[in-house]
Amino acid sequence: MKRFRPLSLLLVFVCFASAAYSQANAPLKLSQTIPLPGVEGRIDHMSVDVKGQRLFVAALGNNTVEVVDLAQGKRSRSITGLKEPQGIVYIPTLDQVVVANGADGTVRTFDARSFTTISSLDLGDDADNVRYDSTVGRLVVGYGDGALGIIDLKTHKVISSIKLSGHPESFQLEKSRPRIYVNVPSANHIAVVDTAKQAVITTWPVGQFRANFPMALDEAHHRLFAGTRNPARLVVVDTEAGNQITALITSADTDDVFFDQENRRVYVSAGEGYSHIFRQLDADRYQPISKVVTAAGARTSLFVPELRKVFVAVPHRGRQESAIRVYDVP
Incomplete structure (x- = not known):
């Protein structure tokens, strides 16, 4: 048995080094x-x-x-x-x-x-x-x-x-043209508003992905990100054609989604107690890269690109005190 001890120690060292490297290169660091x-x-x-x-x-x-x-x-x-x-x-x-x-x-x-x-x-x-x-x-x-x-x-x-056809939840404004994309969960669709015409010009059904509350926009690649709660998914939509590109698994009770253009990432905060980070490989492909433990009920957040930070709101629940958790974006 003793002859295996150096190998065991080497494995422990490798695991420790890998964990340390992973933490140092994590997409979000609690600061x-x-x-x-x-x-x-x-x-x-x-x-x-x-x-x-x-x-x-x-x-x-x-x-x-x-x-x-x-x-x-x-x-x-x-x-x-x-x-x-x-x-x-x-x-x-x-x-x-x-x-x-x-x-x-x-x-x-x-x-x-x-x-x-x-x-x-x-x-x-x-x-x-x-x-x-x-x-x-x-x-x-x-x-x-x-x-x-x-x-x-x-x-x-x-x-x-x-x-609109129902109460609007999150919505996003385009900068290059007079459009607003609006989550309307009670109607199970995303409404597309032309602000020049002051009217809804089309709607995109979200189908099986119900309760679409948070939303983010990647205007450069014509992609819309809608967070749904039933089931818990991040639905990616083509804003030129209105069709769904993919749906990524998230945690329950999402309420905020943000797109990080510089790092080509999507941040999703969920009340289940996690924040998910997805990497945008290209306009149609997305890779889950991290699932960060936050706190129960911490479903709202704010990504501030100028500060390279994500702020997560933590409510008071039992021994969990209300607070703002600040995460650095490397």
Whole structure:
């Protein structure tokens, strides 16, 4: 038996070295955990002020927006008095934060320095995801039983409403043409909106992949990524033809998907307690490269390419404290 000992030691060394190499070259590395003491309930979406190093967190279940100082690694303040904040976006040119509230249907705009209210617009029931169209200086907000509200940031008024077949979840805006792709899970399809025509021009059924909530876009390769919950998949769609390219297995309860153009990766966060990373080999082929353990209920996240970081929102559950986990992207 003794003559095998050097080989055993060699195998142990090789395994240890491989594990160390794998950790050093992991696509996501946990670098920091920022506590959110006293924050209860579900945490929804996030936005970031890159220049000011601030993260804005829509703490839906807590009826607050948590402002996190990324340079100091701590919460700097809470915006209170909200009603189930869901969608949130920071407007860098105006230094303003816009919050969509699900419970009262308001879209509230705050000065991002004093945090005083600039405007409060009654949009409609279940005001949800928010996007900023910088090309025209307008907000797009999903709300109600099925509509996108277009809001002028100068007047803080709704200038148009685009009808959908059901409540919109995540949606993405193209930059090269006037298109918005919208997940409409109750209708089991993706709606394609022409903003010049202010109308839905076609819909793409998601078929057996139901509950399509999060979405990301690779505009350069004409690929749309829709996360579904039943079954748990990442569905890749050709935005030129509307057909499904492939469907990749993920964990349950996905709520955010992001495409990393520089590294050609897709990041998927799931409430089951994992984040999945897929490598884009080409427009039609994708390879799972990592399944990162996060936390129970950590289904929302934010990828910030300028900072090379992924922020994952962790809710309070039992002994698990609410926090923002910060992952570096090598």
